[in-house]
Each structure stands twice: as structure tokens, then as C-alpha cells.
Amino acid sequence: MELFGRRAETAALDGLLDRAAGGAGSALVLWGEPGIGKTALLEYAVAAASDAIVLRCRGTRMESGLAFAALHELLWPVVDRVETLAAPQAAALRGALGMSRDATNRFLIGAAVLSLVSGLARERPVLVVVDDAQWVDEATAHCLGFLARRVATDPVVVLLTGHEDPASGPWEGLPAREIVGLADVDARRLVDAVVPDAGEALVDHTVRAAGGNPLALHELPTLDRETEGDAPLLPSGGPVPVGPRLRRAFCVRVEALKPSTRALLLLAAAEDRGDRHVVHRAGSGWGVDTSSWDEALRSGLIRASGARLEFRHPLIRAAVYDGAPFLERQAAHRALAAALPTDATAERAWHLAAAADGVDEDVAALLERAAEQCLRRSAGPMAARTLRRAAELSPTPAAAARRLAAAARAAWAAGDAEAARQLLEDAERLCGEPAVARMSGGLRGILEFAYGMPERAHRYLVCDMAVVPETRRAVELGTVAVRAAWSAGRPDLQQEALQQVRAVDTDGDPTLSELMPVLRNWWSCYDETGEVTPTPLDMASDTVGRLGTAAWELLPPVPLVQAWGIEGGLLDVLRVQAAQLRRRHELAALAVVLSQTAVLDLAAGRWDAAEAAAAEGLLLAEEVGADHVATQCHSSLGSLVAARGDGRAVAEHTTHVLQISVPRGVRALSASAYWHRGRAALFDGRPQDALIDLLCLAEPGHECAHPTFALFAAVDTAEAAVQVGNADVAEAQVVLVEDWAQRTGATWARTACHRLRALVHSGSAAEASFRAALDVAGAGGQPFEFARTRLLYGEWLRRARRRADARLQLAAAAEIFERLGAEPLRVRALREQALTERPTAPRVPDAATAAGLTAQELRVARLAADGLTNRAIAAQLLISPRTVGHHLANVYPKLGITSRAELARIDFAGGLRLSAAGD
The missing domain is CATH 1.10.10.10 (Winged helix-like DNA-binding domain superfamily/Winged helix DNA-binding domain)
Structure with a gap:
């Protein structure tokens, strides 16, 4: 296996071996915690010293009391060389190795080993490797120390490894190098090499838990947590399960301590927060005294700083906890629960839960109250974990399902959709889908809408409206069902859900009763009589502002808000929400808000802000696995690069959108991709190509057919149709936009209506329409579209040979396009402007x-x-x-x-x- 992140260490070993090849010997002690990679470095040195004689041994706890046991292992391969030594040295060494009954003299034995190794080094360089030197028997240790200090003039390298800094003891005075944990980037590379198919979540968890320890990085990704220890979850997630090799390495050190000190370490491992006072109070009944604290601190396994107590490495804490018998862990948690102050509800609940060995409604109820406290602090992940543990301790399936459903809601609020989905499935196995839908407030439909297929979400939401007990929640689910149908481009399903919303009795909720007329009208272009029913824009905009601070489920999607021309109130709401979510570090919700803000900023001509919001939202959405939000961000970026004339980027963004949206039937997103492709072609001077993409938006059954986006694209479709001479298509766009302008009175629709009339009319009627489009109050609030109107008007004036008037419009359009960075249309405006100059003699020869x-x-x-x-x-x-x-x-x-x-x-x-x- 490749050594990741050990370039400096391997370079140092290479230097020692190179000097030995030149005749200069040396010694080095590699020290650090168990599993940190010392043995791997020894193996590297052995492999690098291919031409050397290698003598190696390993200290073991079982043989640490046997004099010269390690020396016997070290020299046995060359024991025949003993006879080449001087008689006194040979006799002493034979006695040490158990080959005779000769008396042993430690000085003579050290001298004999030095002579033996030096003799071997006259033939070839010698590498002496001693692993786990902390367990080498004392006699061998002194002998090896004698050797290591006297090889400077021989081609000999002595390498030893140990757990402690060799500042004192048999290795005192020898050069030493501490081996520390790997950097995160190298740790990730190691995990990828150990488990090539590891998911991002597993890699992240392993790197965080291992703290750079290579052995832990090897063991944790493949550890079966159901069988590898029985550590229950603690408030922070609990001790990380430790593999057998690491557990043995750490526990051997713990077992050498006296019982009261081991009890202290177990209490500290179970306490989880590092509160020294709580551990001290809990230990008073376990015989933990001052001498126990002194021994624990001297061991180096644990450190104290004021009221804080921490293990030197998280894996030590895990090994101490995981290596203790379950009954001892139970007792430790009960002692800690008793030692906690009265207001520490959550901590006491968790300790009692860790001590439980079966169902316990009292503890489950206590955990449930602790979860409520977490939710009040916006600690969603902690609340979900607490409720899941409460479900495990619940005595009945119904109680367990209720708590799992609540845990799913908490996980969803925290942005962990996958955990929420799994918790819902666990609850449904206990008591069925309808009951869980009621308990979770229809969460399965919300999850499906946010991350899955909108038609399936519609089905769930319509069904769950009938089972949730709260009227307001039923309206919210029904509104999301309408929204899901809109996303799917299914007007029939949209009307079905809208009828369900209309049937809800809201008389008992004054706020809903006031809002329902506007909510219904947003989603329905016509009433039951087929007559247009306009909604006052001030009323609709005010409603958006009020709802945006209360319930996102009641809001229509941003494109529909734009279609109604009431986005001003929503943008203010989104800005406030974004600031709040940043402060609370709620990444999933922030990604949603940023994706919506980007759409509004694009329309308002704040393209730099839109690009920043979409790019940040994309990163956050990808981090939390929110595919639909990420796709919306790609869509906004695609719209931006289409206007800027970057064809390659348009293809990349729209392809990504379609790869996600088409298989899931999210026609709203698919439509946006086709629209951006069509606009890119139109701006590039390819109207026929543009028309091919744009007409798909209104083609029944097409993967991107969507009435709202067909409406938005009407101006582009009409312009492309006029350029290719398709008057029928252009006229149809006029009718479409006129109907919507009459329905809503939206500024953009009235402006677009006049522009379309100008495109299809001629003479004075066309000019009057252009002037009317520019004079609509608020038309400048969308500068890109305003500039497009001026460009078209300028072109019309130029063709009418009104050069001076044309120059004014074209110059103004070019200035706006330049400020926005809309290069294709800026070039077009400047080209048209050049044609308005007085004709000169043709330069054609x-x-x-x-x-x-x-x-x-x-x-x-x-x-x-x-x-x-x-x-x-x-x-x-x-x-x-x-x-x-x-x-x-x-x-x-x-x-x-x-x-x-x-x-x-x-x-x-x-x-x-x-x-x-x-x-």
C-alpha cells in the first residue's frame, strides 16, 4: 500500500540509509500513538534497504518480563556468527541467548552485540529494526541502547518505534522523530485506496473520526458497527467504534493502570462533553481519589485544563469505552446521570438511554423532551438523533412510529433528506403509511416534491391532505400538490389539487380565510364561468410578503410569482431569510433561497449578484444532495451565459438540467433548459434553430412542454418567427401574451404585449406599439428586456430611414447590453448603429x-x-x-x-x- 502524506518521513529514512551506504551509521526512534503509521515506515525502510542485512524483532507484552527475549529474536538469524567473537563476548552472548549456562554480564553482552553487528557491516550495510520497543524486555533494551549509541563509524542503521517520547529511559539521547496524523487530504486519499467505492459521506465520517490515524483510516470504513462493539449513541454521536487492532493497542496501556484509574478513564470516556467536575462527582462513589487522577494524567492518555478534560486522541476515548464490558458502561452512565445538575435534561436523558438494556418509556419520554429543547435551539440533527433513540426505547410500535415520524421532520428541517426518508420508512414499517402521513404532517409528499418525481409527490400530497388533522397543514399540502403538478407541467393534476384546496373549510382560521382567495387565484387563470378574474397586484404582492415569512408551502414558485409581476415583495423576503439562514448555518434551506434569489436578480439586471447566488446555491445544494435545487441553479447560470453569448457553457448547463429533470418528469426545469437554448440561438443570429427549441415549450406531450415557460418565451418565439417569416406563429404569441396581460396586469406582460404587436405590425401602428412598450411604468425594472425593446425599435427606425432616431435607441440599447455583459446583442446594436451613419462611397472595388x-x-x-x-x-x-x-x-x-x-x-x-x- 502506498504511504500517503509521509514524504518528509520517508526522505529522512532514505537519508539514513544513504549515509549508511557511505559508511556512516546512525539511529532513530520513531514514536507516536498506536496506529499512527510507525510500522509502515519500518516496512518502507526494510524495502528500501534491499542490499542490506536486516535484523529485526518486535516487543510483545507477553515477553516483556523475559530477559533477552527480544535479543534472541533479533540475532537468531545470525546466531552462527557468535563463534567469530572474542571468547569472553561469545560466552556472554551465548548465555544471554540461552545457548549455554555461562554467566551473563550486561556490558559484555552489549559489546558482543556491537561486535557482531560491526562484523556483519564489514560485508554489507546492516539495518536493525525494532518495532514496539516499549514492550522490549529491559535487558534487551539496554543492550540495544548500547548498540545504537556506538554505530556512528559503521554502515549500520538502528530504527526503533515506540509510543512515548524517548526523552528518558533506555533510548535517552538517541535522535527521535514524532510521527503525527495525516493531513485531511492525505487521509481522504488513503480511505479511497482502502475502500475505492466508498461514498462521500463515509469518507467524510472516517476522516473526521480517525483524526489522521492511518490504522483507524484502514479499519473504520470496513467496520461492521452492528457487531464491532455495543457502544450506544451519545449526544455527540457517541464513541467511534474501534477496530480490533487499535482497541488492543490502546487497551493494553489502560490495563496497566490500577482499577480506580481505569474507572476514571471510563467515566471520562462516557461523559462525552469533557466536564471535569461531572466526572469528579461521578467518580466519588467509584473509589476515584487524588492518586487515580495523578496516575491518569501521568499516563498521557488524558489531559486536564481547568474544568475541561480531554483524551489525547479521540480514538483513545473510543478504545477505553469500547473495550469496557457493557455492565461497566451501564454503571458509568448511571453514575454520570446522577452527577449532572438538575437543568441538564438532555444530557441526563442520553446517559440513561445509554444505560438502558431494553425498552423504557420513562427514558424515551425524557429523550423526547430533550429533542423539543433541541428544536427550540434549531439543533435539528441533534433532535433527530435523540428522537430516533427514543423510538428504540419505546414500548409500543405506535409510540416508536410517532417518534420516528417526529425525527424525520427534524431531519428534514435540518436539510438531511436522506435521513428523513429512511426514518419515515422505518416508521411506516411499524404502523403503515396513512398513520405515518398523519404523524409527520404529510412529509413523504414534501420529500418527494423536493427531491424526487413531482407527479408522485402530487399523488402523495393529495392523499395526505385528507389525513393530517390541522386545517392549515392540509392547505399547505394541497398548495404544494398544485405546485408539484405545475412542476410536472400537468394542468389536469393542477386543477385536481386546486379543487381539493378549495374544498378545505378554513372558517376556523381567520388568516387562511383571508388568504384563500388570493391563493386560489394564483393557480387558476379562469374561474368556473370561464371569465377572467383579475387580482389586484398590490393585494397579491402584499400576500407574498406575508406568506414568505410564515410558510414556504403556501407560496407559488418563483416563475409564477414573476408571471404575476409581484416579485418585489418576495425578493425582500428572500433577502431577510438568506441573512437569517446564514447566521443559523442552515445550508439546505439557504441553497433553496439562493436559487430563488438568483432567478429574481437575473430578471432585475443584477447579473453579478445572480451569478454569485446561483454559484453559491449550487455548491450548497450539491453538498446536501438537493438535486432539484442544484438543477435550478444550473438553469439560472444557463440563462446568464445564454445572454452573454457563451455557447459552450449554455450546452453544459442545459445538458446537466435535462439529465436530472427529464427522467424525473420535472417539466418546469426541462422547459427552462429548452428556453435558454432557444434564446442562445436567437441571440447568436440563428432564428430557425431558436424556433425549433422554443416551439417545444407549447408542444403537447413534449418533455419540456410547460405553459408558464411557453408564456415567458413568447417574446423570443415571436422574434424568431418574424425573422424566418412565420407570421402565424408570431401572431399566436401575441394572443397568448395579451390574454395574460389582461389577466394579471403584470408590467412585464403589458410591455411584452406592446413589443409583440410592434413585431407583427407595420407602419405607424408598429411605432406606436414600440413607444407604448417603452412607456409602460416600471418597464425599466427589467433592463435586459427593456434594452431588447430599444434594439428592435432602433432596427425598425433604421429600416424606415430615420437614422437619427434609430441612433438614439440603438446607442441606449448598446450601453445597457455593455453594462450587463450581453455581448451578442451589444454587437448587434453596434452593427445596426453603424448602418445609420451617412452612406459613403462603397469600399468595394x-x-x-x-x-x-x-x-x-x-x-x-x-x-x-x-x-x-x-x-x-x-x-x-x-x-x-x-x-x-x-x-x-x-x-x-x-x-x-x-x-x-x-x-x-x-x-x-x-x-x-x-x-x-x-x-
Whole structure:
């Protein structure tokens, strides 16, 4: 296995081996906590010293009391070399190794080992490797210390590993290097290598829990938590389960302490918060005295700072807790619960829950009260964990299901949809879907709407309206059901849910009774008689502002709010919400708010703010796994790059949107992707391509068919249709927008209505419509669309040969496009502006110049010479096909030709273009 994050350590070992190859010996003690990677570094050194003689041994606790046991293991491979030593040394070493009954003299034995190793080093470099040196028997330790201090002039490297800093003891004075934990980036690489298919959540949990310990990073991802220890969840999530090797390594050190000290360590491990006073009070009944505290602190396993108590490494705490028998852990938790102050409800509940070995309604109820406190502090994840434990202790399935449903609500509020879904499924297995729907307030439909398929969400929500007991909740679910149908592009389901909402009796709730007329009208374009029923914009906008601070479920989606022209109140609400959510670090909800804010900022011309909001919302949504929110952010970014003319980015964002939205049937998002693609093509001067995408928005049964987005795209669709000469399509867009403008009176709709009339009309009627579009109160609140109107008006004026008036409109449009960064339309405006300048002598040489073609006639002639049809030329130059024919009728006599075939022979850059036949 590759050594991750150990470049400095391996470089140091390579240096020792290189110096030994040059004849200079040295020693090094590698020390650090169990599992930190010391043995792996020894193995690296052994592999790197391929040409050396390797002598190695390992200290063991079982043999730590046997004199020279480790030395026997170390020298046994070369025991035949003993006879090459001087007689006194050989005799002493044979006695130490149990090969004779000769008396042992520690100095002679040390000298014998040094002589033996030096003799071997005359043949090849020698590497002496001693692992777990803290367990090497004392006699061998002194002998190895003697050797390590005297190899400087021989090609010998002595490497030892231990748990403690060798500042004192047999290794005193030897060079030492502490081995510390891996950095997070290297820890993640190690986990990926150990478990290549590990999910992001598992990797994150492992890296946090292991604290950089490589052995823990190996063991934790593959640990079966159901069988590897019985540690119950504590308030912070509980001790991390520890694998067998780490547990043995740490527990060996704990077992060497006296019983009262071990009891102290167990209490500290179970206490979880590091409160020294609570541990002290709990330990008073366990015989924990001053000497116990002194021994615990001297051991280095635990540290104290004022009232705080902490283990040197979280894995030590885990090993102490996990290695204790269950009965002892139970007793520790009961003692801690008794030692807590009276106001520590949550902590006492958790300790009693950890001590429980079966169902216990009293403890479950106490946990439930603790969860309520968590929810009041906006600690959703902690509340969900607490309620789940309460469910485990509940004596009846109904009580367990109720608490699991409450835990799901808490998890959902905290932004953990996957946990909420799993908790709901657990509850449903206990008492069925209808009961859980009632207990959770219809959460399954809300989850499906936020993360799954809108049609399925609609089905859940409509069903659950009938089972939730609260009227307000029924209205909220019904409104989300309407919204889900809208997302799916299903007007039939939308009306079905709307009828359910209308049937709810709200007389008992004055607030709902006041809001219901507006709520109903938002979702219904017509009343039962088929007559248009306008809603006062002030009333609707005020309602949005009030609801935005109370219940998101009652609000229509942002595009529909925009369609009604009442987004001003919503934007204020979203800004306040974003600030509050940032302070509370509620990432999932913040991602939703940012995605909505980006849509509103885009329309208002705050493109930099929109880009920042969408980018941040995208990162947060991806972090919490909110696919629909992430897709909405991609959609906003796609709209932005379409206007800026970045075709590649448009393709990337819209492809991502469609990959998520099409399989799940979220037609609202699919429609947005097609709309942005169509706009990008239109702005790029490809009206036919634009029309192909835009017409899909109103095509029944299409994956992106959606009435709201077809309405928004009407202006783009009409412009593309006019450019390709499709008057019927353009006229249909006028009717569509006129109906909506009459229905709502929205500023954008009235502006769009006038613009569309200008596109399809001619003469003074067209100019009057352009002027009316620019004069609509508030039209400048959407600067991009306002500039597009000025651009179209300027082009119309230029074609009407009113050059001065055209320059004013085109210059104003170009200035707005430049400020926004809408490059394609800025270039178009400047190109049109250039055409308004006084005509000068054509710069085309030879035939064209002599013929006196105007600038526009020259453009038409060049495109016709390239083989473009009149319709294609008209689309590219934004004029009508009839005008193209008019220009060509002037070009032919000026050039002295009669057909396109002759026109194709003219080289507009230098005279006549000869045909292949040599004409």
C-alpha cells in the first residue's frame, strides 16, 4: 500500500540509509500513538534497504518480563556468527541467548552485540529494526541502547518505534522523530485506496473520526458497527467504534493502570462533553481519589485544563469505552446521570438511554423532551438523533412510529433528506403509511416534491391532505400538490389539487380565510364561468410578503410569482431569510433561497449578484444532495451565459438540467433548459434553430412542454418567427401574451404585449406599439428586456430611414447590453448603429464600386452570391424576405446582370470571379 502524506518521513529514512551506504551509521526512534503509521515506515525502510542485512524483532507484552527475549529474536538469524567473537563476548552472548549456562554480564553482552553487528557491516550495510520497543524486555533494551549509541563509524542503521517520547529511559539521547496524523487530504486519499467505492459521506465520517490515524483510516470504513462493539449513541454521536487492532493497542496501556484509574478513564470516556467536575462527582462513589487522577494524567492518555478534560486522541476515548464490558458502561452512565445538575435534561436523558438494556418509556419520554429543547435551539440533527433513540426505547410500535415520524421532520428541517426518508420508512414499517402521513404532517409528499418525481409527490400530497388533522397543514399540502403538478407541467393534476384546496373549510382560521382567495387565484387563470378574474397586484404582492415569512408551502414558485409581476415583495423576503439562514448555518434551506434569489436578480439586471447566488446555491445544494435545487441553479447560470453569448457553457448547463429533470418528469426545469437554448440561438443570429427549441415549450406531450415557460418565451418565439417569416406563429404569441396581460396586469406582460404587436405590425401602428412598450411604468425594472425593446425599435427606425432616431435607441440599447455583459446583442446594436451613419462611397472595388451599390445592397449581394436564399438573408440581416428581393432587384441592373448565377461570378473583393469553365 502506498504511504500517503509521509514524504518528509520517508526522505529522512532514505537519508539514513544513504549515509549508511557511505559508511556512516546512525539511529532513530520513531514514536507516536498506536496506529499512527510507525510500522509502515519500518516496512518502507526494510524495502528500501534491499542490499542490506536486516535484523529485526518486535516487543510483545507477553515477553516483556523475559530477559533477552527480544535479543534472541533479533540475532537468531545470525546466531552462527557468535563463534567469530572474542571468547569472553561469545560466552556472554551465548548465555544471554540461552545457548549455554555461562554467566551473563550486561556490558559484555552489549559489546558482543556491537561486535557482531560491526562484523556483519564489514560485508554489507546492516539495518536493525525494532518495532514496539516499549514492550522490549529491559535487558534487551539496554543492550540495544548500547548498540545504537556506538554505530556512528559503521554502515549500520538502528530504527526503533515506540509510543512515548524517548526523552528518558533506555533510548535517552538517541535522535527521535514524532510521527503525527495525516493531513485531511492525505487521509481522504488513503480511505479511497482502502475502500475505492466508498461514498462521500463515509469518507467524510472516517476522516473526521480517525483524526489522521492511518490504522483507524484502514479499519473504520470496513467496520461492521452492528457487531464491532455495543457502544450506544451519545449526544455527540457517541464513541467511534474501534477496530480490533487499535482497541488492543490502546487497551493494553489502560490495563496497566490500577482499577480506580481505569474507572476514571471510563467515566471520562462516557461523559462525552469533557466536564471535569461531572466526572469528579461521578467518580466519588467509584473509589476515584487524588492518586487515580495523578496516575491518569501521568499516563498521557488524558489531559486536564481547568474544568475541561480531554483524551489525547479521540480514538483513545473510543478504545477505553469500547473495550469496557457493557455492565461497566451501564454503571458509568448511571453514575454520570446522577452527577449532572438538575437543568441538564438532555444530557441526563442520553446517559440513561445509554444505560438502558431494553425498552423504557420513562427514558424515551425524557429523550423526547430533550429533542423539543433541541428544536427550540434549531439543533435539528441533534433532535433527530435523540428522537430516533427514543423510538428504540419505546414500548409500543405506535409510540416508536410517532417518534420516528417526529425525527424525520427534524431531519428534514435540518436539510438531511436522506435521513428523513429512511426514518419515515422505518416508521411506516411499524404502523403503515396513512398513520405515518398523519404523524409527520404529510412529509413523504414534501420529500418527494423536493427531491424526487413531482407527479408522485402530487399523488402523495393529495392523499395526505385528507389525513393530517390541522386545517392549515392540509392547505399547505394541497398548495404544494398544485405546485408539484405545475412542476410536472400537468394542468389536469393542477386543477385536481386546486379543487381539493378549495374544498378545505378554513372558517376556523381567520388568516387562511383571508388568504384563500388570493391563493386560489394564483393557480387558476379562469374561474368556473370561464371569465377572467383579475387580482389586484398590490393585494397579491402584499400576500407574498406575508406568506414568505410564515410558510414556504403556501407560496407559488418563483416563475409564477414573476408571471404575476409581484416579485418585489418576495425578493425582500428572500433577502431577510438568506441573512437569517446564514447566521443559523442552515445550508439546505439557504441553497433553496439562493436559487430563488438568483432567478429574481437575473430578471432585475443584477447579473453579478445572480451569478454569485446561483454559484453559491449550487455548491450548497450539491453538498446536501438537493438535486432539484442544484438543477435550478444550473438553469439560472444557463440563462446568464445564454445572454452573454457563451455557447459552450449554455450546452453544459442545459445538458446537466435535462439529465436530472427529464427522467424525473420535472417539466418546469426541462422547459427552462429548452428556453435558454432557444434564446442562445436567437441571440447568436440563428432564428430557425431558436424556433425549433422554443416551439417545444407549447408542444403537447413534449418533455419540456410547460405553459408558464411557453408564456415567458413568447417574446423570443415571436422574434424568431418574424425573422424566418412565420407570421402565424408570431401572431399566436401575441394572443397568448395579451390574454395574460389582461389577466394579471403584470408590467412585464403589458410591455411584452406592446413589443409583440410592434413585431407583427407595420407602419405607424408598429411605432406606436414600440413607444407604448417603452412607456409602460416600471418597464425599466427589467433592463435586459427593456434594452431588447430599444434594439428592435432602433432596427425598425433604421429600416424606415430615420437614422437619427434609430441612433438614439440603438446607442441606449448598446450601453445597457455593455453594462450587463450581453455581448451578442451589444454587437448587434453596434452593427445596426453603424448602418445609420451617412452612406459613403462603397469600399468595394471594381464592379460593385463602379455600380454604386449601397451598403445594404452590398450585404445582400454578397450573401446571395454565397448561395443563401432570400429567407435566409432576411433572417441574418433582420429584414423581411420581400426587402431582400427589393434590394436584389436594384443590384442586378447596377451590376449589369440578370440572375443569381451571374451574381455568383462576381468577386466583391476584386472584380469578376471566373467559373470553372473559364467564362
